[in-house]
Amino acid sequence: MSLRDAWEAEARNWVAWARKPGHDSYWQFHRDRFLQLLPPPSGLALDLGCGEGRFPRDLKARGYKVIAVDGSPTLIKHAREADPDGDYRVADAAHLPLADASVQLGTALLSLHDMDDMDDMEGAIAQAARVLVTCGRLWPRWCIPSTRVESSRPQRPMPSSSCASRTSSSGATPRLRHRDSPCAVTDR
16 A cells, blocks of 8 residues: 555544644644744745645744645545635645746645655655745655654665755754755755
8 A cells, every 4th residue: 555545544534633732743842843943934835745734724824825735635625624715735746736946935744754655755855846946945844753663665865856954953954955056055
């Protein structure tokens, strides 16, 4: 079963679980810290792996104009129901339905941590680089558990079309940029 199929099979359970405020790591550790790290709203933001839409709703509440994508039709249906004015699209991150250089900011909050099991991680990163404007940024954030459940798939290196900055001692999230970008990689 693909990761996309697994998420689709669990979508209704995930929506019920994710919409209980205060009980999971999103509410306790990730959302507020991640929002503090993002640059101010400017241009279009893209949220990869938006799930039922809680992070895009939080981005919109802070003034960001957001397009949110997920591979699960059920999760996108629930995102649209919770936010009828939002732009939620069923899409494969490795085949984004967006024009080149159309996005100022990409976010992937707790969606790229399934790297070993994603259907096409290299394609997803390459597509994110393609849709970002010059000096645009992709801000992924993932959980790295203290114990790792090994995947049946072999480990894959990051694609050569992107590079990552190191996580700073302040806990800043690594950002990816196109290897030919003239933009400096900074903590913010």
